[in-house]
Amino acid sequence: MLERLRAVGVTQALWLSTCDRVEVQAVHPRPNEAALAIAAVMAERVGMATADFSDQLYTRAGPDAIRHLFAVACSLDSQIIGEPHILGQLKAAHRGAATLGLTGPELEAVLQAAYAAAKRVRSETPIAEGATSLAAAAIQVARDLHGDLKRCSALLIGLGDMGTLVLDGLREAGLPRLTIAAPVDRRAEAAARRLSGHFAPWADLDSALAGADIVVTATGLGRYILSTAMMEAALKRRRRRPIFVVDAAIPSDVDPAVAGMDGAFVYDLADLERVALQGRVGREAATQAAWSIVDEAVAAFARDRAERAAVPAVAALRAHFERERRRLLADHSGLDAGSATRLLVNRLLHHPSEALREMAADQDGVGLAERAAAERLLFRLFRLDGTAAEERAADERAADERDEDERRESGRHLQ
Numbered sequence: 001m002l003e004r005l006r007a008v009g010v011t012q013a014l015w016l017s018t019c020d021r022v023e024v025q026a027v028h029p030r031p032n033e034a035a036l037a038i039a040a041v042m043a044e045r046v047g048m049a050t051a052d053f054s055d056q057l058y059t060r061a062g063p064d065a066i067r068h069l070f071a072v073a074c075s076l077d078s079q080i081i082g083e084p085h086i087l088g089q090l091k092a093a094h095r096g097a098a099t100l101g102l103t104g105p106e107l108e109a110v111l112q113a114a115y116a117a118a119k120r121v122r123s124e125t126p127i128a129e130g131a132t133s134l135a136a137a138a139i140q141v142a143r144d145l146h147g148d149l150k151r152c153s154a155l156l157i158g159l160g161d162m163g164t165l166v167l168d169g170l171r172e173a174g175l176p177r178l179t180i181a182a183p184v185d186r187r188a189e190a191a192a193r194r195l196s197g198h199f200a201p202w203a204d205l206d207s208a209l210a211g212a213d214i215v216v217t218a219t220g221l222g223r224y225i226l227s228t229a230m231m232e233a234a235l236k237r238r239r240r241r242p243i244f245v246v247d248a249a250i251p252s253d254v255d256p257a258v259a260g261m262d263g264a265f266v267y268d269l270a271d272l273e274r275v276a277l278q279g280r281v282g283r284e285a286a287t288q289a290a291w292s293i294v295d296e297a298v299a300a301f302a303r304d305r306a307e308r309a310a311v312p313a314v315a316a317l318r319a320h321f322e323r324e325r326r327r328l329l330a331d332h333s334g335l336d337a338g339s340a341t342r343l344l345v346n347r348l349l350h351h352p353s354e355a356l357r358e359m360a361a362d363q364d365g366v367g368l369a370e371r372a373a374a375e376r377l378l379f380r381l382f383r384l385d386g387t388a389a390e391e392r393a394a395d396e397r398a399a400d401e402r403d404e405d406e407r408r409e410s411g412r413h414l415q
Contacts, residue, residue, distance in 0.1 A: 001015045001041065001045065002014075002015055002096065002097060002100050002102050003100070004041045004044070004045075005024065005026070005037075005038065005041055005102070006100075006102060008037040008038075008040070008041060009028075009034075009037060010024070010026050010028060010034055010037060010038065011102065011104070012026060012027035012028070012102060012103060012104040012106060012107040013025065013026035013027070013038075013097060013102050013107070014026075014093040014094055014096065014097035014102070014103070014107070014111075015093060015096070015097070016072075016089065016090060016093045017093075018085075018086065018089050020078075020079055022042070023072070024038045025065075025069055025107075026038065026107070027104065027106040027107045027110075031059075031061035031062070031065075032061075035059045035061075039054070039057055042057075063298065063302065066110055066298055066301060066302075067294065067295070067298045069110060069111075069114050070113070070114045070117045070118075070294045070297055070298055071291075071294055072086060072090065072114075073086070073087055073090055073114040073115060073117060073118040074087075074114075074117055074118045074121040074127075074290055074293075074294055075087065075118075075121075075127070076121075076287060076290055076291060076294065080133070080280060080283075081127065081280070081283045081284050081287055082127040082128055082283035082286070082290075083133075084128065087115075087118050090111075090114075091115070094111055109301075109305070110301070113297060113300075113301045116297070117293060117294055117297035117298075120293050120297065121290045121293050121294070124289070124293060125286045125289045125290050125293070126283070126285075126286045127283050127286040127287065127289075127290050128283075133169075133276055134162070134165070134166065134269060134272045134273065134276060135165055135166050135168070135169030135170075136169065136276065136279070137267075137272040137273070137275035137276045137279070138166045138169060138170065138216075138246050138267070138272055139169055139170060139173045140275060140279075141244060141265070141267060141272075141275065142170065142173075142214055142244050143173075145242060145244050145265055146213055146214070146242075146244065148174070149170065149173050149174045149175045150174045150175070150176055152175055152176075152177070152213040152214055153175075153176075153177035153178070153179070153211060153212055153213055153214070154167065154170060154175055154177065154178050154179070154212055154213065154214040154215070154216065155178075155179045155180075155181065155200070155208050155209060155211070155212035155214070155215045155216070156178065156179070156180045156181070156191075156197075156216050156218070157181050157182070157205070157215065157216070157217045157218065157219060157225060157226075157253065158182055158183070158217060158218040158219030158220065158221075158225075158249065158253065159180075159182050159187060159188070159191055159218065160218030160219065160220055160248060160249060161218075162218055162248040162249075162269065163216045163217065163218020163246070163248040163249070164218065165248075166216050166246055166248055167195075167216055170214065170216075171195075175214070177197075177198075178192075178195060178196075178197035178198065179192075179197060179198040179199070179200050179208050179211070179212065180192045180195065180197050180198070180199060180200065181199075181200040181201070181202055181204075181205050181208055182202065182219070183202055183219065183221065184202075185199075185201050185202055188200070188202070205225075205230075206230060206233060206234065209226075209230060209231075209234040209243075210233070210234040210237040210238055212243065213241075213242075213243065213244065214243070214244045214245075214246070215243060215244070215245045215246070216245075216246045216248055217245070217246070217247050217248060217249050217253035217254060218248045218249050218253070219249055219253050220249040220250060220251065220253070221249075221253070222251055224252070224253065224254060224255040225253040225254070226245065226253060226254045226255060226258055227255050227258070228255055228257045228258055228261060231243070231258050231261055231264050232261065235261070235262075235263045235264065238263075240262070240263050241263070242263045242264070242265060243263065243264055243265070244265045244267075245258070245264060245265065245266045245267070246267055246268075246272070247266060247267070247268040247269075248268075248269060250269070252268065254266055254268075321348060324344065324347050324348055325344060328340065328343055328344050328347065352378075355374070356371065356374065356375070359371035359374060
């Protein structure tokens with residue numbers, strides 16, 4: 001897809017495809033033209049006419065595009081506010097574009113600013129606190145019970161999809177040791193190889209249970225796999241160190257009586273969903289503060305880019321002034337400081353004064369508006385109001401005083 005974008009003239013772009021969005025984030029001097037080209041590439045990809053899915057498309061340009069990208073990075077545009085995965089997906093898309101040479105200074109600048117905004121949102125607001133999914137809820141409860149997951153071991157009983165999903169989340173959170181057992185040993189052994197874990201024969205389930213800090217059940221056999229007797233024997237061998245049990249099976253794998261045992265902490269899918277819903281409510285309450293950070297970051301980015309854009313003009317103006325200074329010194333090397341500075345001022349003001357006179361001579365509406373805009377810009381650039389006005393008044397007072405002194409002196413000479 002990135003190669004196709006390059007072929008249609010979009011030379012700075014990344015392709016962000018997640019479970020609920022497909023976006024192209026690009027830099028182009030003609031946004032409308034680029035949007036049409038990108039839509040055509042999408043249409044070609046799915047074998048449809050652009051008109052057939054145009055109601056699903058959205059286009060942002062300029063400041064709106066920057067704000068949208070920042071919101072995506074900060075997980076404010078996600079279905080679940082504050083979910084952590086989108087930032088990683090955005091960075092992966094960025095790496096993919098960079099590998100193919102489809103990044104440039106403009107795209108790099110806005111992406112780095114977006115990452116910085118996302119870091120601020122996560123460090124300065126509680127938007128990342130609380131679980132938002134079943135797997136995240138399981139991780140949160142496991143940490144509350146055991147602390148650092150890097151010191152824990154887990155046992156997966158059965159190979160159901162939900163159990164595997166929860167286990168994947170735990171592994172991503174730092175869980176180092178995993179053992180897998182299933183009613184069919186051959187399947188458990190194959191899964192252990194695939195997941196880089198250990199295999200426990202079904203006949204040794206009691207021993208494997210005693211060695212696990214976290215147990216995830218996912219057989220769905222229609223009967224209880226974990227009984228109170230098995231759990232009591234495991235806790236006794238563990239010297240009452242607690243076991244966190246995630247019952248991810250439907251119907252349940254765990255005898256309900258196990259939940260009432262000291263040292264056994266049993267959560268089924270409904271329990272995890274409640275934890276996740278609480279986390280979502282807490283994150284949504286933090287969105288206002290997060291949006292404030294995004295708006296502040298967007299404004300700061302715009303200021304920075306504007307200041308960078310002004311640097312060449314300032315450098316050119318400084319170089320022009322320096323050339324005039326050197327030329328004056330070369331042409332009039334014997335002038336005193338006062339005469340030299342007056343001549344330099346006249347030279348520097350010559351072209352601006354001519355331009356203002358030409359604007360004043362143009363009496364149509366465009367000319368008058370142009371002159372008014374130029375005068376406002378001059379007042380702003382050289383601060384000709386406020387302090388400058390006070391300085392002019394002081395200069396006029398000083399000139400009046402000098403004139404009065406000269407009149408008095410002339411009067412004394414006449415007397």
